[in-house]
Amino acid sequence: MADMMLHKIVQQQIFEVCKAMGLQTQLEYRGKDWRADVFASNGQSQYAFEVQLSPQSLKKTQERQAKYIRDGIVGCWLFEKEPARQKVELEELPMFKLEQTKNGIIVSLKKRKTLPLDIFIYDFVNDKIRFCHTLNPLPYVEIFFLEMRCWKCGAKNHIYYIAPFRSPCNTLINFDEAMWASDKLAFHPAIVEKIQDYANIEEGKHLQLAPVKTRYSHTVGDSYMSFGCYKCDSIFGDWFVREAVIESWDGNGIVDKLKFKIDFDLNLRQEIPHWCHPGEYDFCE
Ligand SMILES: [Zn+2]
Ligand SMILES: [Zn+2]
Numbered sequence: 197m198a199d200m201m202l203h204k205i206v207q208q209q210i211f212e213v214c215k216a217m218g219l220q221t222q223l224e225y226r227g228k229d230w231r232a233d234v235f236a237s238n239g240q241s242q243y244a245f246e247v248q249l250s251p252q253s254l255k256k257t258q259e260r261q262a263k264y265i266r267d268g269i270v271g272c273w274l275f276e277k278e279p280a281r282q283k284v285e286l287e288e289l290p291m292f293k294l295e296q297t298k299n300g301i302i303v304s305l306k307k308r309k310t311l312p313l314d315i316f317i318y319d320f321v322n323d324k325i326r327f328c329h330t331l332n333p334l335p336y337v338e339i340f341f342l343e344m345r346c347w348k349c350g351a352k353n354h355i356y357y358i359a360p361f362r363s364p365c366n367t368l369i370n371f372d373e374a375m376w377a378s379d380k381l382a383f384h385p386a387i388v389e390k391i392q393d394y395a396n397i398e399e400g401k402h403l404q405l406a407p408v409k410t411r412y413s414h415t416v417g418d419s420y421m422s423f424g425c426y427k428c429d430s431i432f433g434d435w436f437v438r439e440a441v442i443e444s445w446d447g448n449g450i451v452d453k454l455k456f457k458i459d460f461d462l463n464l465r466q467e468i469p470h471w472c473h474p475g476e477y478d479f480c481e
Contacts, residue, residue, distance in 0.1 A: 199249045199250065202249060202276075202296060203233075203247050203249050205301070206247045206274065206294065206301055206313065207223060207233050207234055207247055208223075209301065209313050209314060209317075210233070210234045210245050210247070210313070210317050211223055211234050212314075213313075213314045213317040213318055214234065214236035214243075214317065214321070217238075217318065217321060217322075218238070219236040219237060219238045219243075219321070220236065220237045220238070220239075221234065221235070221236045221237075222234070222235045222236075223235075225244075227263070227267060227269075228263075228267070229263060230244070230260065230263045230264065230267075232244035232245065232246065232269075232271075233245055233246050233247045234247075236321070238321070241270060241321075242267075242268065242269045242270065243269065243270045243271075243272060243320075243321060244264050244269050244270070244271045244272070245272050245274065245317070246260075246271065246272070246273045246274065247274050247294070248273055248274060248275045248276065249276045249294075251277055251279070252275075252279065253279055253281070254279040254280075254281045254282045257273060257279060257289065257291070258289065261273075261288065261289050265288060270290070271289075271290070272290045272291075272292075272320060273289065273290065273291040273292070274292055274293075274294045274303060275291060275292070275293055275294060276293070276294050276295075277293075278291060278293055284469060285306065285327075285469055285470045285471055286469075287327040287469070290320070290325075290327075290471060292304065292305060292316070292471070293306075294313075295310070299312075300312060300313070301313040302316075303316040305325075305365070305470075305471055305473055306470065306471075308363075308365050308366045308367045308470075308473075309365060309366045309473055311473070319473060324473065324474075324475075325471055325472065325473045326471070326472055326479055327469065327470075327471055327472070328365075328469070328470060328471075328472040328479055328480040328481055329467065329469050329481065330465045330466060330467055330468065330469075330480055330481045331363045331365075331367055331369060331465065331466045331468045331470065331480055332363060332364070332464075332465050332480040332481050333361035333362065333363055333369045333462055333464050333465075334361065334362055334363065334364055334477060335457055335458050335459070335462070336361075336362075336455060336456065336457055336458070337358055337361075337387060337390075337455070337456060337457075337458050338358070338359040338453060338454070338455045339356045339357070339358060339359070339387075339390075339391060339453065339454040339455070340356060340357055340358075340359050340444065340450045340452075340453055341354050341355070341356045341403060341450065341451050341452040341453070341454070342354065342355050342356065342357070342440050342441070342444055342449050342450060342451065343449060343451055344423075344432060344436075344437075344440055346425035346427065346428060346430055346432075347430065347432075347436070348425065348428055348430040349425060349427055349428040349430070351404070351425055351426065351427040351428070352404060353404050353405070353406060353423075353425055353426055353427075353432070354403045354404050354405055354451065354452075355405075355423045355432060355437055355440065356382065356391065356405075357373075357382060357437075357441045358371075358373075358381055358382050358387075359453075361462070361464060363472075363480055364472070364474035364475070364477035364478060364479065364480060365470070365472045365473050365474050365475075365480060367468075367470075369464055369466065371464055375434040375435070375438060376413075376416050376418070376420050376434050377420065377421075378410065378420045378421035379421075380421065381462070382408075383408050383421045384460070386458060386459075386460060387458070388408050390454070390456050391405070391454065392405075394454050400452070400454070402451075402452070403451075403452065404426050405426065406423065406424045406425055406426035406429065407424075408421060408422070408423060409421065409422070409424070410422070411424055411429070411431040412431070413431050413433055415433055415435070416433075420434075422434070423437060465481070
């Protein structure tokens, strides 16, 4: 019963948004062998919006979708509970999650982002939600600064690491820097330069940063690009740096942040097909 009410409410909202956009819109529209909850057409494209509150298997959904594809209609599915077997997002099956909240009905794009239902419908029809094959990070680097005491002389120093990247559609893109390697992204000359510049201005001058450079490590028996002590130049080994970074993941110990745009390729694209809603940014790819 509650489901039927919700179904009607969602259906009505979709209907009204489509109407307001000037689309020819009908409820419970019957085609040859299908019936759409909301059917909308702008002369060029036809849309069938399906509000699915009762569970429906992936197979069954694909069967119903095949009829829309056959008839040249864009079928868009809003599930309260998405089919369990659907792991990978599919280009031929735009499928999203409906949620009822105290602020109204929202549509979730795989937890990357949630949109109010009316905005979702508006953006879907206006081609602001598209299928992309890779997740592509935005060209922004965010630096987190941490305090680190020198193990040798006890001086208070700072080190930093690069926060996870975000795609235009708001997915976190984690990356792992190899230990004892000199070619870390954190040590990219363009990034090091930005950090040095920041440490020289008023807001950043509280940071005690020794130069990033090659230092010899007795533990590793080799030299590598490293953080160190600004006072005695002892190396801060990657093992200890990593420990400090992991400890800060819950936000503890981060004393400052810095965000800036970069103009080189991060090479962090991930082959993750998804329905992309970049908002103010460009689509992933
Ligand atoms: Zn020291
Ligand atoms: Zn995306």
